[in-house]
Amino acid sequence: MRAPATSVRGGRPTTITSQATARMFVAPAVIVAAVLLYLPFLWAALLSFTEYRGLGAPEFVGLDNYAAMFDDPNFTISLRNTVIWVLGTILVPVALGLLIAVLTYNHRFGTWLRLPFLLPYALSGVGIGVVFGFLLQTHGAINQMLDFLGLPGAATRFMIDAPINTFTMIAAASWQAVGVNALLFVVGLQSIPKSALEAARMDGAGPWQLFRHITWPLLRPLTTVVVGLSIVASLKTFDIVWTMTEGGPGRRSETLAVTMYRETFSMQRFGMGAAIAVFLTALTFIAAMTYLRRQLSERPEKVR
Amino acid sequence: MKRTRRTIPPLVAAAMLLVACGGGGETDGVVGFYHDKAQWEAEFAAVSAVSQETLGTELNVVGYADDAAYDSFIRSSFLTDQRPDLFTWHTGGPLAELVEEGLVAESGHLWDAAIADGDVPADIRSFFEIDGATYCVPLLSDYWVMYYSVPIFDEYGFEPPQTWDELMRIADTLLADGQIPFSLPGGIFSFVWFQQLMLGMYPDVYEGLADGTANYTDPEVVEVMELWRELAAGGYTIEPGVEIGPAEMMRDGVVAMQPFGTWFHGPLNGLELTSGEDYDVFVMPSINPDLSETSVVVELGPLCQAEAARNADAAQEVLRWWMQPEAQTEFTVARNGMSYNPNAEAADPRLVEVSDQIATGHRIHNRYFEASPPQVSTVAMEQFDAFMADLGDPMDYLEQIQRVHEQHWSE
Numbered sequence: 149m150r151a152p153a154t155s156v157r158g159g160r161p162t163t164i165t166s167q168a169t170a171r172m173f174v175a176p177a178v179i180v181a182a183v184l185l186y187l188p189f190l191w192a193a194l195l196s197f198t199e200y201r202g203l204g205a206p207e208f209v210g211l212d213n214y215a216a217m218f219d220d221p222n223f224t225i226s227l228r229n230t231v232i233w234v235l236g237t238i239l240v241p242v243a244l245g246l247l248i249a250v251l252t253y254n255h256r257f258g259t260w261l262r263l264p265f266l267l268p269y270a271l272s273g274v275g276i277g278v279v280f281g282f283l284l285q286t287h288g289a290i291n292q293m294l295d296f297l298g299l300p301g302a303a304t305r306f307m308i309d310a311p312i313n314t315f316t317m318i319a320a321a322s323w324q325a326v327g328v329n330a331l332l333f334v335v336g337l338q339s340i341p342k343s344a345l346e347a348a349r350m351d352g353a354g355p356w357q358l359f360r361h362i363t364w365p366l367l368r369p370l371t372t373v374v375v376g377l378s379i380v381a382s383l384k385t386f387d388i389v390w391t392m393t394e395g396g397p398g399r400r401s402e403t404l405a406v407t408m409y410r411e412t413f414s415m416q417r418f419g420m421g422a423a424i425a426v427f428l429t430a431l432t433f434i435a436a437m438t439y440l441r442r443q444l445s446e447r448p449e450k451v452r
Numbered sequence: 453m454k455r456t457r458r459t460i461p462p463l464v465a466a467a468m469l470l471v472a473c474g475g476g477g478e479t480d481g482v483v484g485f486y487h488d489k490a491q492w493e494a495e496f497a498a499v500s501a502v503s504q505e506t507l508g509t510e511l512n513v514v515g516y517a518d519d520a521a522y523d524s525f526i527r528s529s530f531l532t533d534q535r536p537d538l539f540t541w542h543t544g545g546p547l548a549e550l551v552e553e554g555l556v557a558e559s560g561h562l563w564d565a566a567i568a569d570g571d572v573p574a575d576i577r578s579f580f581e582i583d584g585a586t587y588c589v590p591l592l593s594d595y596w597v598m599y600y601s602v603p604i605f606d607e608y609g610f611e612p613p614q615t616w617d618e619l620m621r622i623a624d625t626l627l628a629d630g631q632i633p634f635s636l637p638g639g640i641f642s643f644v645w646f647q648q649l650m651l652g653m654y655p656d657v658y659e660g661l662a663d664g665t666a667n668y669t670d671p672e673v674v675e676v677m678e679l680w681r682e683l684a685a686g687g688y689t690i691e692p693g694v695e696i697g698p699a700e701m702m703r704d705g706v707v708a709m710q711p712f713g714t715w716f717h718g719p720l721n722g723l724e725l726t727s728g729e730d731y732d733v734f735v736m737p738s739i740n741p742d743l744s745e746t747s748v749v750v751e752l753g754p755l756c757q758a759e760a761a762r763n764a765d766a767a768q769e770v771l772r773w774w775m776q777p778e779a780q781t782e783f784t785v786a787r788n789g790m791s792y793n794p795n796a797e798a799a800d801p802r803l804v805e806v807s808d809q810i811a812t813g814h815r816i817h818n819r820y821f822e823a824s825p826p827q828v829s830t831v832a833m834e835q836f837d838a839f840m841a842d843l844g845d846p847m848d849y850l851e852q853i854q855r856v857h858e859q860h861w862s863e
Contacts, residue, residue: 202527203553286693308693308841394639397692398838413520415830416527 196422206419213423222399223424226407229314230383233403234435236318237325237382242374244322245329246367250359252330253337262334265327273324277391280320281307284392307393310400317401321388325381329374336370337363372443379439383432404428482510483766486526486539487591489753490517491718495786502782507773509766511538519640530555535758537767540591543579543752544662544822545829550756551582557757557764559771560586566775571793573811579752579818588754589771592783593792594713595810596648596749596819597733599720604631604708605732612734616652619737623688626708635701635710636689640821642836643829645689647820648711649676651747652739655815658747662823664861668832668854669847677839677846679739685843692840699723702731711736713751713819714803717788727800735810745815752792752818831856 196213198206217223248265252258268276283289284306295302306316340363348362386405389395395402395410402410404424412421487496493515500511516522529536530553541547550556563586566572576593580586600612608626613619623633637644650658653676660666661673683689690707699719701707710716720731738746755774757767773779780796790803798804810816821829835849 201549202524203530203549203555282695285695286691288695305691305693305841396639396834396837397841398834400838400841409520413524416523416826 192422192425194422195418196426198419200418201416202418209419213419214427217420217423217427222402223407225310225399226402226404229311229401230385230404232311232314233318233382233385234379236315237321237378238375240318241322241325241329242371242378244326245374246333246371248326248330249333249337250363253334258334262327262330265330267327268324269328271324273321273387274391276320276324277388280317280323280388281392284316284320308397313393313401317388317392320392321385325378329378332370332374333367336367339370340366368443372440376436376440376443379435380432383428383435404431481508481766482512483763483770484537485511485513485770486516486522486536487513488516488519488522488540490515492787495783498786499779499783502778503770503773506778507766507769509770511770530758533762535761537761537763538755538757538770541588541754541756542822543588543754544818545825545827546822547580547587547754547756548582549826551585551587555759556587557759557761557768558585558587559589559757559768562589562768562772562775565772569776569795571775571777571780571795573792573794575816576750576752576792579750579822580754588756589775590792591753591755591774592715592787592789593753594715594751594789595735595807596711596713596751597806598709598711598736599702599716599731599733600709601702601705601707602728602730602732604705612732613737615737615741616739622708627687631705632687632690632707633709634683634689635698635707636684636692636840637698637711638692638837638840640833642833642840643820644711645680645683646676646832646836647749648736649680649739651749651817652736653679654740655743655747655817658817658820658823661857662818662820664857668850668857673850674846677850681839681843681846684840692837699725713749714790714806715751715787717800717803721788727802732802733806735806735814745813747815747817748810749819750816751822825860827860828853828857 195206197208197210199209199212200206248262252261255261286305286308288306290306291302291304294300294304304312307313344362344366345358348358353361384405385403386409389401389403389406390409393401395406399407399410405428408421408424408428411417411424485496485500489496493513496511496513496515500513504510516525526536526539526541535555541550547556559580563572563577563580566589567574567577572590576590577586580588580590604626605612605622608622608629610622610625613622626633647658650661650673654672657666657670657672661668667673690701694706696704696706697719698710698712698716699722702710702720703723703725714733717727721727725731735746735748755771757764757771761767775793777793777795777797780791780793784791784796785799788799790798790800790807817823821833824832832853835852839846839849
């Protein structure tokens with residue numbers, strides 16, 4: 149076996165010149181990052197203080213865009229819908245994903261049982277929007293099916309009436325997200341030491357007690373990641389809404405990301421669009437930080 | 453030597469960026485032609501082939517399917533030195549916005565010649581005039597008419613109606629028999645019924661809304677919205693949220709009548725439907741019988757030349773040629789539409805008849821989308837969409853539109 153490499157320094161001593169050369173070699177990457185990532189962000193932030201329709205020069209208007217934004221009833225609707233999306237995405241795909249993971253883990257056909265849930269993940273959000281938009285249109289396949297089976301809701305206008313249209317779209321998005329959440333939870337379950345579960349079982353713990361006192365606390369680091377990712381993903385919801393309702397009818401089902409797009413590109417109000425973008429960025433940052441801080445600073449619940 | 457080595461990487465990076473930013477642009481004999489009518493890619497290519505023969509100028513045709521993306525592309529291109537030589541746009545507010553920034557080349561002398569040659573009716577020039585100067589040339593012109601299903605009309609023995617009462621009698625008969633009479637266009641077409649009903653009842657108020665002398669909360673507008681609500685609530689129009697394409701609705705007889713521009717011939721023929729056999733058109737009669745003329749909307753898509761375009765001379769030649777019978781015949785026949793140029797041939801003789809009919813005793817208006825300032829029409833179309841969804845008190849929606857309307861005209 150070869151001896152581990154000793155920490156003998158390379159033949160050339162580190163000099164100021166070679167450090168400068170190293171910086172030069174890093175420079176292209178730094179410049180690319182600055183031009184492609186930092187500059188656009190700064191430009192958008194600057195634009196949010198201007199009135200600009202994409203022609204001529206932006207006109208500085210101070211905080212007017214922000215004031216107008218909070219004054220706009222459409223923004224309030226959009227913010228409300230975005231909150232519904234965040235709550236819905238945590239409640240439905242995360243909870244269902246956990247349920248599927250727990251029920252199928254250690255099952256003989258566990259992988260096969262989980263596989264169908266994972267298949268929609270291979271589709272793009274836009275594809276899902278188009279397909280569900282087709283199924284859920286007024287008098288569409290879903291209405292006809294409910295009518296045929298004599299179930300309630302046959303006359304529901306899934307894409308038209310608010311807030312039903314938002315709930316409908318969350319259900320469509322969940323159809324895709326459940327599988328991958330289940331997969332992540334299974335990975336979490338695999339990391340739980342068997343000994344802890346066996347010890348609890350020998351102490352006479354039933355399935356619910358096992359879950360409540362062993363599995364759930366030990367899954368916590370993974371739950372934090374899954375919920376954190378879901379919060380960020382739901383705050384930026386765009387594709388499925390754009391393909392299913394375009395935020396309509398009117399602007400009833402818009403999310404903040406859709407409002408940002410519509411103000412910028414449909415209405416050519418670049419300043420207002422940028423203000424919403426800055427608000428959405430701040431909201432995402434604050435939500436993610438608050439959640440992660442809270443989760444990671446608390447001591448994990450003791451395994452009893 | 454060391455100095456050289458230190459400066460190389462940033463230089464390489466800068467060079468890469470410059471290479472990435474450069475490129476594109478048109479070469480000699482090729483005029484950039486940008487449009488937002490992606491469905492006519494082949495039709496524009498056919499015209500380009502003819503322009504190459506006649507003018508020795510090839511059109512580099514670049515089409516966009518998404519309005520918002522196209523709008524943003526054109527606007528941002530004016531920030532660069534890659535201005536589009538020629539580009540399609542909208543008359544009215546959207547054109548005024550570009551003209552105000554000095555981005556569009558004047559075309560008055562081209563119009564003078566075309567009108568003198570009888571290639572363009574003089575009365576459509578006003579739609580292209582801003583503060584006394586003329587800009588762009590008409591890419592196409594389409595009248596807004598009522599399309600109807602010939603098989604359905606034949607089944608019931610209906611003739612194209614001459615009056616609103618006749619039209620409603622047809623609609624009542626169809627409705628009683630379970631056939632939905634009318635379509636209900638939404639989204640970017642949510643203004644259609646508003647436009648048609650306004651013009652049928654109060655064409656002067658329609659013009660007043662466009663130039664800021666009337667208000668959306670005026671009793672005439674409320675009355676129009678009430679009629680719209682009555683039609684939709686009464687089941688005369690299809691329910692909102694049905695995602696069947698308009699041409700497919702015609703083919704499958706989902707609805708009997710659809711108000712559209714005559715460009716609708718294109719998609720219908722695309723489904724192998726034949727004008728006069730499967731579908732036909734009539735001019736929608738006035739609702740108010742006291743109106744001396746029937747109002748008809750003309751949709752005029754302008755083809756504009758950017759001010760200080762790179763190939764300005766060649767681009768201007770294309771504009772001049774575009775209004776002439778050769779280009780108009782080529783484009784009109786290719787897209788199965790009609791032409792504003794009476795010397796051009798049309799694909800469908802029915803459209804020639806309709807345009808001759810409209811030429812006398814009809815009052816021409818700009819389409820709502822072009823007639824209104826973009827800031828107002830965007831909000832109006834959202835509100836019309838919401839109104840169609842819940843058919844609530846018209847005033848709730850009109851007040852929202854009035855707010856931006858007032859704001860716009862007070863500035």
